[in-house]
């Protein structure tokens with residue numbers, strides 16, 4: 224594993240806005256085949272970190288490499304499937320069937336100006352089968368339930384045959400049963416298709432058995448290589464809802 | 478009914494009108510979905526500055542309008558990125574500012590007459606051969622762009638950031654889109670008029686959206702509505718000697734109202 228080029232290689236990332244430190248000195252590597260969960264309190268900087276990994280936001284300082292390349296030089300975006308936070312809250316009026324959305328995933332792979340090939344059609348079909356939404360293909364996304372939308376969004380990301388799926392809490396409006404089913408699907412993608420997964424979630428207890436590493440992000444990053452141990456330790460439960468300074472303070476007292 | 482086609486001016490008006498219906502409705506899909514509706518209205522007023530300059534200085538108003546509309550589109554895009562907080566205020570300022578400038582130029586130049594009226598509300602009588610040539614050639618190029626990049630533009634309209642992380646050149650395509658929209662608007666003011674073209678761009682799509690169907694079907698429905706309202710509106714304009722822009726826009730509004738009622742939940 225050490226000789227492999229990491230998918231993400233982040234070094235000393237800092238993000239400061241108007242004197243306020245949002246992310247501080249964050250470094251990590253993510254390798255192919257990993258399943259990583261990111262947790263942290265609201266406003267802890269999880270979304271900001273992900274957006275920086277994808278070049279949607281500029282860090283104040285630090286270096287991000289993606290498949291060994293600097294963000295600016297990286298061209299193979301089809302290798303990355305990104306589902307943003309609140310992706311399930313689609314505009315009800317947007318004129319899109321489920322298939323329209325999943326097809327978007329092929330644009331990255333196909334390149335500009337190319338027509339739709341047989342492979343495109345197969346991969347779109349394949350992604351819908353994997354996410355179990357083939358029967359919904361002609362439905363308008365605006366009419367779907369939260370859980371169904373969630374699967375459509377993942378199918379869109381999967382259609383480009385990505386190496387890594389980056390999911391930012393795509394859970395808004397999804398009930399418990401659908402959620403459970405969704406986690407099973409993610410684990411399956413990771414194990415059977417060797418798709419790397421970077422998953423921001425609050426449901427850490429439920430997926431603890433699936434994940435390989437756990438990142439907690441609250442301004443600073445704590446990386447835990449054995450998530451089962453991490454869960455039992457005070458730090459994680461404390462981190463939830465308590466800001467980093469309080470945590471720090473608490474530690475110093477002992 | 479078809480005797481109107483015996484007149485050359487009517488043939489010209491129909492060629493121009495149908496072309497504009499295609500251009501306005503196809504581009505209108507992206508304009509509406511990207512929440513650029515007010516932008517099209519603003520560009521139409523900017524185009525009027527070009528018309529005023531053309532009328533007063535004796536150049537072809539259509540070409541000057543195309544130039545000024547493009548310049549205005551770029552200015553808007555620049556100001557939007559520089560002052561992102563006030564993007565609708567920027568549109569409102571440029572809209573009224575353009576109208577004020579146009580009126581002043583026309584007043585100073587003494588061209589406040591029928592000719593200007595026809596650019597405000599459209600006129601089937603005034604379409605020249607040169608206009609038809611301009612609309613067909615420049616319009617074809619615009620249409621080609623829209624069709625070539627329709628999937629990318631659709632993706633951007635759906636989610637700009639996800640499109641960006643899929644390797645789509647969002648900035649570049651946005652820039653091209655507003656340029657093409659500016660061109661289409663400037664081309665349309667002959668037939669539809671600058672005060673009314675915004676409606677022909679926006680309403681067919683909004684009417685088509687009522688049917689709640691996929692991307693391709695929505696586009697086809699809006700195209701059909703635009704073609705129908707242009708044909709119907711220009712016929713009305715011919716038989717009752719009314720400004721064509723007004724009859725076209727009222728036709729499309731009737732279609733919109735019917736679409737609303739038919740699809741009421």
Ligand SMILES: Nc1ncnc2c1ncn2[C@@H]1O[C@H](COP(=O)(O)OP(=O)(O)OP(=O)(O)O)[C@@H](O)[C@H]1O
Nearest residue numbers: 240245263264265266267268269270271272308392
């Ligand atoms: N460009 C920016 N300008 C100002 N503040 C910013 C910017 N980007 C992020 N922030 C701030 O950074 C903090 C972290 O936000 P972020 O959305 O990353 O948190 P999060 O961990 O994803 O929270 P949640 O669990 O609610 O999704 C917030 O306080 C946010 O306001």
Ligand SMILES: [Mg+2]
Nearest residue numbers: 269270271308
């Ligand atoms: Mg977040």
